[in-house]
Amino acid sequence: METSIDTDMASAAGSSAASAAGSSAASPNKQSRESFDKHAPPVTLIIFGASGDLTARKILPSINSLVERSALSDEFTVVGVARTPMDDIGFQKLALECVPNYSSEWEKVVSRFRYITGEYDDLSTFSNLKTLLDEIDTTCGTQGNRLFYLATLPSMFAEVADQLARVNLNKPGTGGTFSRLVIEKPFGRDLQSALALNKELHSCFQESQIYRIDHYLGKETVQNVLALRFSNAIFEPVWNRSYVDHIQVTVAESIGVEHRGGFYETAGALRDIVQNHVMQVLGLVLMEPPAQVDGQSIRDEKVKLLHSVEIMEPDRVDSLVVRGQYDRGWLQGNQVASYREEDGVDPNSNTETYVAMKMMVDNWRWAGVPIYIRTGKRLHNRVTEVALQFKRVPHLAFADRLSRELTPNYIVLKIQPEEGISVRFGAKVPGQAFKVKTVSMDFSYGDAFSGETPDAYERLILDAMVGDPTLFIRADEVAQSWSIVDPILENWADEYSAPVALYPAGSWGPTEADLLIERDQRRWLVL
Ligand code: BG6
Numbered sequence: 001m002e003t004s005i006d007t008d009m010a011s012a013a014g015s016s017a018a019s020a021a022g023s024s025a026a027s028p029n030k031q032s033r034e035s036f037d038k039h040a041p042p043v044t045l046i047i048f049g050a051s052g053d054l055t056a057r058k059i060l061p062s063i064n065s066l067v068e069r070s071a072l073s074d075e076f077t078v079v080g081v082a083r084t085p086m087d088d089i090g091f092q093k094l095a096l097e098c099v100p101n102y103s104s105e106w107e108k109v110v111s112r113f114r115y116i117t118g119e120y121d122d123l124s125t126f127s128n129l130k131t132l133l134d135e136i137d138t139t140c141g142t143q144g145n146r147l148f149y150l151a152t153l154p155s156m157f158a159e160v161a162d163q164l165a166r167v168n169l170n171k172p173g174t175g176g177t178f179s180r181l182v183i184e185k186p187f188g189r190d191l192q193s194a195l196a197l198n199k200e201l202h203s204c205f206q207e208s209q210i211y212r213i214d215h216y217l218g219k220e221t222v223q224n225v226l227a228l229r230f231s232n233a234i235f236e237p238v239w240n241r242s243y244v245d246h247i248q249v250t251v252a253e254s255i256g257v258e259h260r261g262g263f264y265e266t267a268g269a270l271r272d273i274v275q276n277h278v279m280q281v282l283g284l285v286l287m288e289p290p291a292q293v294d295g296q297s298i299r300d301e302k303v304k305l306l307h308s309v310e311i312m313e314p315d316r317v318d319s320l321v322v323r324g325q326y327d328r329g330w331l332q333g334n335q336v337a338s339y340r341e342e343d344g345v346d347p348n349s350n351t352e353t354y355v356a357m358k359m360m361v362d363n364w365r366w367a368g369v370p371i372y373i374r375t376g377k378r379l380h381n382r383v384t385e386v387a388l389q390f391k392r393v394p395h396l397a398f399a400d401r402l403s404r405e406l407t408p409n410y411i412v413l414k415i416q417p418e419e420g421i422s423v424r425f426g427a428k429v430p431g432q433a434f435k436v437k438t439v440s441m442d443f444s445y446g447d448a449f450s451g452e453t454p455d456a457y458e459r460l461i462l463d464a465m466v467g468d469p470t471l472f473i474r475a476d477e478v479a480q481s482w483s484i485v486d487p488i489l490e491n492w493a494d495e496y497s498a499p500v501a502l503y504p505a506g507s508w509g510p511t512e513a514d515l516l517i518e519r520d521q522r523r524w525l526v527l
Helices: 005-012 017-021 053-068 088-097 104-110 123-140 154-166 191-202 220-230 258-265 269-286 295-308 314-320 456-466 475-493 511-518
Strands: 043-048 076-082 114-117 146-150 179-184 210-213 244-252 321-327 329-331 334-336 354-359 371-376 383-390 410-416 420-428 436-444 501-504
Touching: 043 053, 043 123, 043 456, 053 076, 053 088, 053 104, 053 456, 076 088, 076 123, 088 104, 088 114, 114 123, 123 154, 146 154, 146 456, 154 179, 154 191, 179 456, 191 475, 210 456, 210 475, 220 269, 220 410, 220 420, 244 269, 269 295, 269 354, 269 371, 269 383, 269 475, 295 475, 314 321, 314 354, 314 475, 321 475, 321 511, 354 511, 371 511, 501 511
Parallel strands: 043 076, 043 146, 076 114, 146 179, 179 210, 244 371, 321 501
Antiparallel strands: 244 383, 321 354, 329 334, 354 371, 383 410, 410 420, 420 436
8 A cells, every 4th residue: 555654754753854863964865775575564663672772783774774675665664662761853863873874765764753751661651652553553554563673671571572462562453464573582591581481472472473583594694504405406415424524613703792791791602692593503504404495394494403402411511511711812913801801790700702512413314423613702703604524535545645635525604704605625736746635616695696785684674574484583492492501501500510711812712622622533623
């Protein structure tokens, strides 16, 4: 339905954003971005925590990009809700300021944005919201469809969901087809709290209405794992224990905890990265082929895979997992502080900023193939990749001295910052002797495809509006990945467990992590 809502809403908001922020910043033409193959239906996006960091840094800039891609309907608007006192104009100004060089089109869209100041434990916040949403449905043509994005502290998730249900906002408005809830990790801090959160959410929203974001699933290169595995005949036949020797997953960051010391003290790398991002990526790399690429088939296969991961006995944790923490060091020529010196961090903290672990998958495809995982902050480089190392050929006919530079074959899925796939194999060095050396065949996203890669949030927010749950985490996946890390957390809570190992910032982690893999006559890949 096409309507001329812009004018209506500009007057409803009382004033235009142009007058709030000064129209001089707007450029007349939208930037050119490739359009998506999906288009959102009319909907109101309601952001709880609208005055916060996630809204300004990710959500609103992604909405702007979706506008530039013409992926949103004309009948789209945003309502911000937060405790910070602000009016519509203030929120519109914020929405403009978080988009550098915004277009006049963004200015027009933003002029419809509304804002409600209120406490989340006060029912009147939610009855005011309901009144406003009903009004917007009439004036703006949003047709009763609502997407609630909880960009709040996770401790507020259950409360907000409950209050929404109390005023019937867990159902679409008149004429609408959906009311959905978007939440972002952490989903609990262990199995028990995750189950409790699932239960609280399920008491007000059905599972099909809940969209749990793991932003790694929104990354193009992570989604490309599916394309690589299931649209090519050459990879899948060797993607199993008969050919793969072991798998290495690296999620290395060079940044420290930045301004999030207080939060990080309650999390640590295992909860922050392994339980969610690493398990999700591994799910896609290791799962069985789905019957089709849709929300149910993909998530069924991922959860099946997670159920096959060997659960560690707590007394084996010390030999299978290394926890580390960054000490002072040097990065890109600058001296950086230790974790314990960061703002909001206990000077005696034992929180891990690094984890290395060995994991086994007990199923037909992966029996006996170790998965080595390492992730950490303040490491030498920012790099995320998954490498499958293949077994050596059964008999190497070349003389030792001629094949010294030959390493096993690898397929490396490069997730970031380089985006692509690299296949490493042996080739003859030109010359008379039959010398063999490892070479690499590289596919790079940037070279193969023009146009910039959309931000993970853009794709995910659009999918939530469209109602495609494929790239969102289901309740049973959350629970199962906590079951995998829970014994580790339990072991670490014990004062007699192996202490946190310090590593200098700018290194590749503690030496204990090298020992973990070298014990198996293997080595971490040099990145
Ligand atoms: C977040 C973690 O989920 O992922 C952060 O909370 C981490 O600590 C971030 O820095 C890494 O995301 P990306 O996309 O930069 O790899």
